Amino acid sequence: MEKTWSALRSIGWRNRSRWFWVCRKQGGRNGRAYPFGLFFHRSNLPPYFEIRSVVSNELRKWKKLGLATGYKALNSCNMAQVVCGAFDKPFFTILTRALVFIFVILAIASFGYAQHSGAPGSPPVQDQDTVTRLQIYLDEHAFGPGKIDGRWGDFVGKALKRFQAANGQQPSGQIDAALQQELQKISPVYSTYKLTEGDLHWVGKVPATPARMAHLKKILYRSALDFVSERYHADPAFIQKLNSGANLNHLKIGSTVHVPNVQPFQIESIQPVPDLPPRPEFAHRIIKVDTKNRMLDLVDANHVVASFPMTPGSKSLPAPIGTWKIEKLTTMPIFRWDEAMLQHGSRSGHYYTIAPGPRNPVGIVWIGLNKKGIGIHGTDSPDTIGRSASHGCIRLANWDAARVVNQVTVGMTVEIY
Numbered sequence: 001m002e003k004t005w006s007a008l009r010s011i012g013w014r015n016r017s018r019w020f021w022v023c024r025k026q027g028g029r030n031g032r033a034y035p036f037g038l039f040f041h042r043s044n045l046p047p048y049f050e051i052r053s054v055v056s057n058e059l060r061k062w063k064k065l066g067l068a069t070g071y072k073a074l075n076s077c078n079m080a081q082v083v084c085g086a087f088d089k090p091f092f093t094i095l096t097r098a099l100v101f102i103f104v105i106l107a108i109a110s111f112g113y114a115q116h117s118g119a120p121g122s123p124p125v126q127d128q129d130t131v132t133r134l135q136i137y138l139d140e141h142a143f144g145p146g147k148i149d150g151r152w153g154d155f156v157g158k159a160l161k162r163f164q165a166a167n168g169q170q171p172s173g174q175i176d177a178a179l180q181q182e183l184q185k186i187s188p189v190y191s192t193y194k195l196t197e198g199d200l201h202w203v204g205k206v207p208a209t210p211a212r213m214a215h216l217k218k219i220l221y222r223s224a225l226d227f228v229s230e231r232y233h234a235d236p237a238f239i240q241k242l243n244s245g246a247n248l249n250h251l252k253i254g255s256t257v258h259v260p261n262v263q264p265f266q267i268e269s270i271q272p273v274p275d276l277p278p279r280p281e282f283a284h285r286i287i288k289v290d291t292k293n294r295m296l297d298l299v300d301a302n303h304v305v306a307s308f309p310m311t312p313g314s315k316s317l318p319a320p321i322g323t324w325k326i327e328k329l330t331t332m333p334i335f336r337w338d339e340a341m342l343q344h345g346s347r348s349g350h351y352y353t354i355a356p357g358p359r360n361p362v363g364i365v366w367i368g369l370n371k372k373g374i375g376i377h378g379t380d381s382p383d384t385i386g387r388s389a390s391h392g393c394i395r396l397a398n399w400d401a402a403r404v405v406n407q408v409t410v411g412m413t414v415e416i417y
Contacts, residue, residue, distance in 0.1 A: 126152055126175070132190075133183040134175065136262045138163055139233055142298075142306035144400050147382060148260045149235035155309040155386060158295055162307040190242060191261040193232070195224060197253050202267055203227055206359050210337040210352040219357030219380070224251035230358065230382060231267070232259040233399050265399035270364050272332035272356055279409035287326075287376070287408065289394055289416040291319055294386045296376070296394060298407060306407065308400040309386045310376075312416075316343065317392040320371050324414045328368035329405055332356035333377070341373050358398060365401035369414055376414070377401065 126134075128150040135145045135156060143163040146155035161171040175183070204220035207213050221227040225248045229236040240248055242258040251257065288297045291312040298306040313319035334356055340348035354360055363378015376394040378401035379385060385397050394416075396404065 129189050130175070130183065131156070132260055133186045134160070134179075136186055136189070136260055137179075137183055139262055142308075142403060144308035144397070146309045146386060147235045147238075147397070148233050148262060149238040150241075155295075158293060158309070159307060162295070162297070162304060166304045166307075186261065188261055190258050193228060193257050193259050193264075195228070195251055195253055195255045195257070198268065199227060200224065200253060202358065210354060210361075213354050214337075214352040216355055218355050219360045221358055223249070224255070225249065226359075227267075228257050228259065230398060231264045233262055233265060233397070234260055235383060265402060267358050267364070267398075270331055270402060274330055276329040276331065276405070276410075278411070282407060282409040283411055285408065285412055287404075287412065287414040289319065289376075289414065291321070291416065296396065296404070298404065306403065308396055308404065310400075311379075311385055311387070311395040313392045313394075319392060319394055319416050320374055321416050324369040324371055324374075324416065326367055326408060326410050326412045326414060327370045328366065328375075329408070329410060330366040330368070331405060332364055333360070333362055333366035335360050335362050337361065347373070362393075363396075363398045363401055365396075365398070365405045367405060367408065376404065 131152050132148060132150045135148045135150075138145045138156070138159045139148065141163060143159040143166075144155070145159040146153060157173045160175075161173045164173075165171040202221050203224050203226070204218075206219060206222045207216070213219060221230070225236055225239060228234075228251070229239050232239075239257065239259065242260075246257075248257070284301070286299045288299055289310070289312060290297065294310055294312060296308050296310045297304050335354040336351050337354050338348055338351035340346055340350070356364075358364055358378075359380040361380050362375075363380060365376075365378045367376040369375055374392050376396065378398040379395050382397040382399075385395065
């Protein structure tokens with residue numbers, strides 16, 4: 001044992017509490033020590049020749065990489081005990097570098113596998129026009145891909161898989177030859193839209209606070225670009241890209257804008273109706289809200305007929321898991337803004353009444369459930385769908401909410417899971 005201690009000290013052994021690691025010094029007595037990640041307990045020191053052999057092997061393996069490794073430590077002893085030992089700052093720096101190195105290697109390996117394996121759902125490498133065609137195709141078949149932006153995103157893959165499964169195909173999430181032919185029929189991919197005087201009646205200033213919103217008679221679009229983007233289900237940044245060089249912050253009557261060639265969402269066609277009449281032909285349908293995948297599916301006789309991305313509540317006030325019923329269907333709803341209700345699910349006497357409009361906090365549709373204060377509704381920020389949180393409700397883009405409300409009826413079942 002004494003020979004072991006002597007050998008350890010000669011190669012730079014450092015004593016920290018009950019645990020030790022082997023170092024090799026460079027530059028003499030005061031040189032820098034380089035740990036190899038070989039951890040030993042005081043009561044279990046290996047013989048001298050074993051340490052010498054292991055250190056020699058580790059030196060050959062890791063010196064070229066220029067970093068210390070915690071692999072041996074992780075494999076040979078309890079990590080909790082190691083961390084609790086009185087190691088000094090260099091140890092944590094070294095361990096952090098080692099973990100970052102491991103993470104980078106695994107990330108590169110995973111990316112390479114996804115690219116070369118052709119695994120279902122892996123993002124295909126597609127050009128902007130092809131992806132835009134696919135987004136338009138899915139949107140027009142009621143399988144919402146999210147906002148149209150010419151990029152392959154998570155919701156594009158989810159919508160494509162659901163569309164394929166609903167049509168009896170293998171849900172690969174890939175564009176096959178048959179689908180490619182269908183996409184080529186979408187021509188042109190882009191069209192133009194000329195702003196009218198009536199369009200600009202839907203544009204106005206939108207206050208940032210509910211107190212100031214409560215003084216308005218209608219909550220309008222924030223800008224003409226906001227109006228055009230929602231009309232064509234698109235990301236405003238994508239509209240900007242399609243109109244490179246144009247100043248879209250100063251659109252006026254007669255301005256022409258390049259847009260995706262998708263069926264437009266016409267805000268002027270949405271009339272305020274407090275209670276939509278029953279549609280008995282839809283009574284057997286079910287809305288299924290998948291909170292994990294953030295998708296809302298409309299099911300008819302066990303067949304998904306439509307699917308849309310959504311935001312399902314938040315951590316503080318999640319969407320209520322369970323089976324519910326639709327109690328109320330409203331278009332162009334008035335919103336009762338009550339912070340206590342939004343944060344804690346209980347009404348208070350301090351609230352603001354927000355007028356209808358496309359930038360009302362609940363958008364242009366309210367589908368109330370038999371759970372107080374909870375419903376499926378539109379949004380004032382379509383770019384946040386699927387990303388930011390909602391206050392217990394299920395939030396859709398307005399163009400999707402308008403389609404859902406016309407395919408459901410009071411009394412229908414809603415399953416949230």
